[in-house]
Amino acid sequence: MAKNGKISDAVIRRLPKYYRYLGDLLKNGINRISSNELSRLTGFTASQIRQDLNNFGGFGQQGYGYDAKKLREEISKILGLDHKYKVVIVGAGNIGQAVANYAGFYEEGFEIMALFDKNPKLVGLRIRDLEIMDIDDLKEYLTHHKIDLVVLCTPKEASQGIADIVTSCGVQAIWNFAPTDIKVTDNVAIENVRMNESLYTLVYYYNEKSNNFNN
Amino acid sequence: MAKNGKISDAVIRRLPKYYRYLGDLLKNGINRISSNELSRLTGFTASQIRQDLNNFGGFGQQGYGYDAKKLREEISKILGLDHKYKVVIVGAGNIGQAVANYAGFYEEGFEIMALFDKNPKLVGLRIRDLEIMDIDDLKEYLTHHKIDLVVLCTPKEASQGIADIVTSCGVQAIWNFAPTDIKVTDNVAIENVRMNESLYTLVYYYNEKSNNFNN
Structure with a gap:
């Protein structure tokens, strides 16, 4: 899953937060978000967010930002929340x-x-x-x-x-x-x-x- | 309190963990601990531990390590756990x-x-x-x-x-x-x-x- 093998524990522990915030955004009808906006929401720096999400192949597009739904689905898969x-x-x-x-x-x-x-x-x-x-x-x-x-x-x-x-x-x-x-x-x-x-x-x-x- | 003004949130959030581990050590009669031993206990790196504790003036002594009781008291004061x-x-x-x-x-x-x-x-x-x-x-x-x-x-x-x-x-x-x-x-x-x-x-x-x- 990760581009470069093992993901650090610190990154893993931030994923549930991204997952939650992305869920909130989708509930509010927002599907496109920049790393700067994610930074304001989560309190993590934009560069940390880009680095974190790059671990998983990077779902952001220059000038577009992240697709909240797709990103949340990917995080869900990484964590294993797509299973029972x-x-x-x-x-x-x-x-x-x-x-x-x-x-x-x-x-x-x-x-x-x-x-x-x-x-x-x-x-x-x-x-x-x-x-x-x-x-x-x-x-x-x-x-x-x-x-x-x-x-x-x-x-x-x-x-x-x-x-x-x-x-x-x-x-x-x-x-x-x-x-x-x-x-x-x-x-x-x-x-x-x-x-x-x-x-x-x-x-x-x-x-x-x-x-x-x-x- | 801090040597250099504001302490980062990440450091603050590690203090309760130090506090807990130091309390466990004292309960087991251990009063002297090196950053390497603290590292094994907490899972943080020894250099991170030294850096964290340096924020508060550094209670470690070269070749001796940390005085668990004194260190725990200092952390207690920093967090405000010495009050009701x-x-x-x-x-x-x-x-x-x-x-x-x-x-x-x-x-x-x-x-x-x-x-x-x-x-x-x-x-x-x-x-x-x-x-x-x-x-x-x-x-x-x-x-x-x-x-x-x-x-x-x-x-x-x-x-x-x-x-x-x-x-x-x-x-x-x-x-x-x-x-x-x-x-x-x-x-x-x-x-x-x-x-x-x-x-x-x-x-x-x-x-x-x-x-x-x-x-």
């Missing part, structure tokens, strides 16, 4: 339920197949059209169903153990909401959602703007 | 409750003062020791309480309206979980939590590792 994914949520507390209830995931091709929890008060309850299953049945379930991605919403003490179970059953992608680092083998992709980091950044800018502690 | 913040959560659904229930925030100096919702089924319920209040009382509440930070967990249709209310009451920091862009004036800091972006990145690496669609 089967998802299991482990931990059906607030975060697990929030993920299960977020309708957007369905539209984007993520199908939630099952939820698991160990809390007997939650097991048996229904979230959307899914009954929360007992964590003791997780291994059995994963042995009989091909699941692409596990969303890990357990307390941090439980997370490594659950990760070991799901990866031993062949799951190769973990979206980790537990506030701890999980060790997985090299053939497993893992993304940690670290809400604190965004909160701390917010606090920095808050203090800068409010001059709270500087006057 | 009063927080209000608007939207007491799954995400709002998850934020309210996350004990870590209290330890880190974020005190949740009140939760608001418009759903009559939620108003009056207790989350931890707080009763969920009626959204109609939000403006009145903010007029009489000095709040540093509002966590916005409303559906996206409601989010701009709520943001307008809270900023008009003088709140200068919004942590936005609503999946939409909010417009605020320049004196307000806003951070958007975009969970989709981390999911899309995960999917990219999943496909790379599993070779799902390439064979």
Whole structure:
């Protein structure tokens, strides 16, 4: 896909942002956009944008700009968003339920197949059209169903153990909401959602703007 | 604070990661660390780390490395984590409750003062020791309480309206979980939590590792 082999992680992490902004443009009926306009939208420099998109063969045309629809489709293919994914949520507390209830995931091709929890008060309850299953049945379930991605919403003490179970059953992608680092083998992709980091950044800018502690 | 004036956004966004890793080191009894070891931990290059930390006067000593405790304290001061913040959560659904229930925030100096919702089924319920209040009382509440930070967990249709209310009451920091862009004036800091972006990145690496669609 990439012109020159491996794409850097920093570029990969900007792609979802391009994808989102291009979607917004299309929703607003805009299909042609220059790197300068993309720069204003995304906050990245125009030269960074051109460089990023060049990684994938460069879809811009001199004097025309980018075709938003085509560019978004290409990014979708690069990320793999043109495919469907089967998802299991482990931990059906607030975060697990929030993920299960977020309708957007369905539209984007993520199908939630099952939820698991160990809390007997939650097991048996229904979230959307899914009954929360007992964590003791997780291994059995994963042995009989091909699941692409596990969303890990357990307390941090439980997370490594659950990760070991799901990866031993062949799951190769973990979206980790537990506030701890999980060790997985090299053939497993893992993304940690670290809400604190965004909160701390917010606090920095808050203090800068409010001059709270500087006057 | 910074040696050379304004610190770039990219550096600011790496500070919470340093902060977290240094905290983990200290918990494990490690107080002295080289930029090379920090590099292995964080995934940033050693030269990037030295450059980042130089922004703040450079706490490393040739041949010794960094003093983890001192460095973490400095980062804490730069981010403003050595202060306390009063927080209000608007939207007491799954995400709002998850934020309210996350004990870590209290330890880190974020005190949740009140939760608001418009759903009559939620108003009056207790989350931890707080009763969920009626959204109609939000403006009145903010007029009489000095709040540093509002966590916005409303559906996206409601989010701009709520943001307008809270900023008009003088709140200068919004942590936005609503999946939409909010417009605020320049004196307000806003951070958007975009969970989709981390999911899309995960999917990219999943496909790379599993070779799902390439064979």
